[in-house]
Structures are given as C-alpha cells and as structure tokens.
Amino acid sequence: MTEITISEEDFRKFREYFYRKTGIQFEASKRYFVDKRLVERIEATDSGHFRNYFMMLRFDAKGDELQTLVNLMTVNETYFFREEYQFQCLVNSMLGEIVRRKKDDSPIRIWSVPSSSGEEPYSIAIYLLEHWPGIEKWDVEIISSDIDTDIITRARRGHYSPRSVQHLPPRLLQKYFVPCVGGYQISDDLRDAVEFTRVNLMEAADVRAYRGFDVIFCRNLLIYYDDMSRRQAAETFFDALNPGGFICLGHSESMSRISSLFRVRKFPEAIVYQKPLGDL
CATH class of the missing domain: 1.10.155 (Chemotaxis Receptor Methyltransferase Cher; domain 1)
Structure with a gap:
C-alpha cells in the first residue's frame, strides 16, 4: 500500500x-x-x-x-472556574450596570463562545447561583456556541474528568455534580440552564441570529485567528451586543489591538471591553 x-x-x-x-x-x-x-x-x-x-x-x-x-x-482544553476573576467581575461590576439600564423585565443574555466541552458556560451558571443575589429577581439566558459539533454533544452531556473540576471547591462539586464512572456528571438543572448551539463566526448566515446579548465571553479563541479574522469577529460581537454590553477576552488577548469599536473598562476585578452606550 x-x-x-x-x-x-x-x-x-x-x-x-x-x-x-x-x-x-x-x-x-x-x-x-x-x-x-x-x-x-x-x-x-x-x-x-x-x-x-x-x-x-x-x-x-x-x-x-x-x-x-x-x-x-480544533483544540478544546479548558476547566471549571478558569480565569475566575472575570466571573467575579461579572457578578460584582458588570451585572450591576446592566440591570440599572434595563427598562423592562427582559432577560439578561450571556453568550459564551467557544463553548468547548461546556466548562465555561456551566461555570457562569454556578457563579451566578452562588454569588449574584440578582439571580432571584432576573431571568438569565446563557447561550454557548462552538464550531465543533462533537464538542457540543459532549458539553450537552455534561460528563467531566477529575482534572476538569480540580479547581472547584469541594462544596460546589458536591452540590452541582454527581460522581460517575470516570469522573462527574453535572446536575440536570445546570444542564437545562445552558443552551448549546453550533456557530461559525466567519459565516454571516450563522451569526445573523445572535443579537441582544448583555455579556459575551470569548476567551482564548482570537489567538487562533489572524488580524483580518479578529477584526471580523470583533464586528460580529459588536453587532451581537446591546448598547453598553460587555465582552471578556482571554488574559493574553486585547480588543484594543484588534478594533476601536469598543471602549476599555477597568473594573477592580478585571479589564473588559464595552460597546458604547451611544450605539442605539
């Protein structure tokens, strides 16, 4: 042969x-x-x-x-509570501004992309339940997307190795997971709290439906893009956010080097990027 x-x-x-x-x-x-x-x-x-x-x-x-x-x-390696300081920023700083601007009872919408195997969106859900009092009053929609259909299937299944959950406090591991063969199964309630979808950020037809988000987490994806693709992704996120909405990038990524569409916000917990309020 x-x-x-x-x-x-x-x-x-x-x-x-x-x-x-x-x-x-x-x-x-x-x-x-x-x-x-x-x-x-x-x-x-x-x-x-x-x-x-x-x-x-x-x-x-x-x-x-x-x-x-x-x-x-595509590479899909992550773990629960990765870069936790941004989740702290979400509950301590960003959400306060977002709810003050809400003129109705529409849900707070969060987009996590790429979803990878689900650790990030499930971490967001856990953090809101544990640390944000507003969860008792506000409906929150968490959408998580990836280009990899196999990884989306794994995320929906919610089965994780001990390595994936190693940074979770034992109390949370016991509260939100059930031990199973080879690791841990996330609770049904948390699985139901996240909607997983397939999206290619470079395809206009794919991203057209993604609008009206208050917060976007896009961490450690843009490092795999070149300058042109990063600018295209930045424009996609800009269109997807509500005025005043926030985007969180990975610790080695900077929106300031990609696009001038967003303003830099330096909160006590983290630096994030905001769509200006004037863009109504």
Missing part, C-alpha cells in the same frame, strides 16, 4: 481553504498536526491521495466532511 504524503503545496492549499471557511490560520509549526489528520481523513474516505480528497472536500454540498475536519482540527 502506497504511503499517503502531504506535500508543501498540498499543505498550503488546505491551509488557505480552511482559513477561508473558519478564520483559523495554521502556522508552519502545526504542519505535523494538520498532516496527520488529513491523512486520517484521506484513508477514512478511501480518497487515495490528497488531490482526490481535496476535490471531494471542496465540492461536498452538505459540508459534512468539512465539519468532520473542523471537529478534528
């Missing part, structure tokens, strides 16, 4: 195609990672070599093979 190889030209073609479809740019340092997964899919689809596979990928009208590749190529 002839060994399948990915040439430099093959890698370049695939990298450009994947970037156009997802906004994710693979550096040369990721070459082994990309080649390995491409070979896996060439073998799985009996394409024989890259040229046949790439043609099939491009002309797959349903996009099933591209989605399979996205699921293989």
Whole structure:
C-alpha cells in the first residue's frame, strides 16, 4: 500500500481553504498536526491521495466532511472556574450596570463562545447561583456556541474528568455534580440552564441570529485567528451586543489591538471591553 504524503503545496492549499471557511490560520509549526489528520481523513474516505480528497472536500454540498475536519482540527482544553476573576467581575461590576439600564423585565443574555466541552458556560451558571443575589429577581439566558459539533454533544452531556473540576471547591462539586464512572456528571438543572448551539463566526448566515446579548465571553479563541479574522469577529460581537454590553477576552488577548469599536473598562476585578452606550 502506497504511503499517503502531504506535500508543501498540498499543505498550503488546505491551509488557505480552511482559513477561508473558519478564520483559523495554521502556522508552519502545526504542519505535523494538520498532516496527520488529513491523512486520517484521506484513508477514512478511501480518497487515495490528497488531490482526490481535496476535490471531494471542496465540492461536498452538505459540508459534512468539512465539519468532520473542523471537529478534528480544533483544540478544546479548558476547566471549571478558569480565569475566575472575570466571573467575579461579572457578578460584582458588570451585572450591576446592566440591570440599572434595563427598562423592562427582559432577560439578561450571556453568550459564551467557544463553548468547548461546556466548562465555561456551566461555570457562569454556578457563579451566578452562588454569588449574584440578582439571580432571584432576573431571568438569565446563557447561550454557548462552538464550531465543533462533537464538542457540543459532549458539553450537552455534561460528563467531566477529575482534572476538569480540580479547581472547584469541594462544596460546589458536591452540590452541582454527581460522581460517575470516570469522573462527574453535572446536575440536570445546570444542564437545562445552558443552551448549546453550533456557530461559525466567519459565516454571516450563522451569526445573523445572535443579537441582544448583555455579556459575551470569548476567551482564548482570537489567538487562533489572524488580524483580518479578529477584526471580523470583533464586528460580529459588536453587532451581537446591546448598547453598553460587555465582552471578556482571554488574559493574553486585547480588543484594543484588534478594533476601536469598543471602549476599555477597568473594573477592580478585571479589564473588559464595552460597546458604547451611544450605539442605539
């Protein structure tokens, strides 16, 4: 059997195609990672070599093979209460401003993207229940989205390894989780509190429905984008937020270096970015 190889030209073609479809740019340092997964899919689809596979990928009208590749190529590693200071900022600073501006009893809407395997949106739900008195008065909708359909299925299942929950206080682990084979199962009430959806931030048709959010958590995603894709994502988030809404990025990310659409807000707990109130 002839060994399948990915040439430099093959890698370049695939990298450009994947970037156009997802906004994710693979550096040369990721070459082994990309080649390995491409070979896996060439073998799985009996394409024989890259040229046949790439043609099939491009002309797959349903996009099933591209989605399979996205699921293989994206990295999903996180844990509960990651960068907890931003959750503290949410309950101590951001939500106070948001509820003061609410002119009706419409729900507070929070968007977590990417969802990964669900640790972030479930952490938000736990933090609100534990630390925000307003949860007794206000309805809160938590939407969490990812481009990876396999990871969304895992998030909905809510089954986590001991490593994922290692930073949770024992009291919360006992309160919101049930021990099971291989780890812990999150409670049904928390699973029902989060809606998981599939979205590609680079596809206008995907993001058009995402509007009216008060807070967005987008942490450690933009580091995988190039400058153009970051600006496009920033514009998407700007349109998705209500005037005065906030966006939280990862600790190594800065909206100020991406877009001038947002203003910097320095709260005691964290630096976040706000859509100006004048944009009604």
